Every structure is written in structure tokens, then in C-alpha cells.
Amino acid sequence: MTSSIRFNDRYFRSVVGRFPTGVTTIVTETADTRQPIGLTISSFHSLSLNPPLILWTLTRQASSLPHFMQTNRYVVHILSAAQKKLARKFASGPQDRRFEGIQLTRSPAGAVMLDDPRSAAWLECTNVAQHDGGDHIIFVGQVTNCFYQDVPPLIYHSGNFELTPSQDLP
Secondary structure, three states: OOOOOOOOHHHHHHHHOOOOEEOEEEEEEOOOOOOEEEEEEOOEEEEEOOOOEEEEEEEOOOOOHHHHHHOOEEEEEEOEHHHHHHHHHHHOOOHHHHOOOOOEEEOOOOOEEEOOOOOOEEEEEEEEEEEEEOOEEEEEEEEEEEEEOOOOEEEEEOOEEEEOOOOOOO
């Protein structure tokens, strides 16, 4: 187990894919026309309790990158097991089609967000920092408002969405 294996990008992705993560959809709007922008990511983490900070990453190739770099506020929706279709919808395809049939509302501080009562949680964030992360940009957000409910989360593992067990493990 301690021997070194030469690896490529695909192999490395498979290795880190063994770590299950939650699934989020992050929403903001364009600065000029206030059109909603959103995407599904699994690279989300809590960073600090005081001040309340989160971090997430976005590939440099994402068409939405300039909008997230410029926005002041965004909302991170932690998806529940009931939102697997929503996760897939926001994971690919053109931005203008992702919001078809999706209800939107405003957060307490006025940021655009999904109006979907099935989310496990949401966090309204101020965009406080961005850092180089190789082929990704690391975003740090300060949480200004948040909400959660006790529902099973949606999990991403080994390149696929999975549902969490509804019962406790022994």
C-alpha cells in the first residue's frame, strides 16, 4: 500500500472521488442585467466559525466564472436527496436553460436564490476573497444569513450522485 503509483489526471480524479461530498447549487445574478446564474458543485467546505466563512471552487473554464468573480453576494443551496434532478439540471447545459421552470425568490439581504423548500440548507454569502487554485479559483464567502432543516442530503461519490440512507447505520 505504500508504493508510489504514477498517475494521470483521470486517475487522480478517481482517487479523490472516493471521498463522498455534499452537493450544492450556487446562485447569483449578472451585475448588468440581473439575469440569474447558477451551477452545481461538490467542492464546498466550511472554513471558519468566527467569522462565519465558507469556501468553494470553480474551474477556470466555467462560463459563469466572470459573474462569480464580480458578484457581491451569492447563495449556496445544500441540496437534499429529493433534489437530484435539480442537481443534474444545474450541472450542465446552457445557463439560460437552467432556470426554466425554477422559482426564484430573494434572500433576507436581497440576493437571488432558489425558492425550493426541499433544500437541506442555504447560506447567503458576501464574496470576500478569491484565490488561485491551479485550474480552479477558490472563493471565500462570509455567511450573512443561513437556514437548515433536518432532511437527508444529496451525496456525490465516485463521479455520480447518490442518495443517503434513510436509516441509521449500526
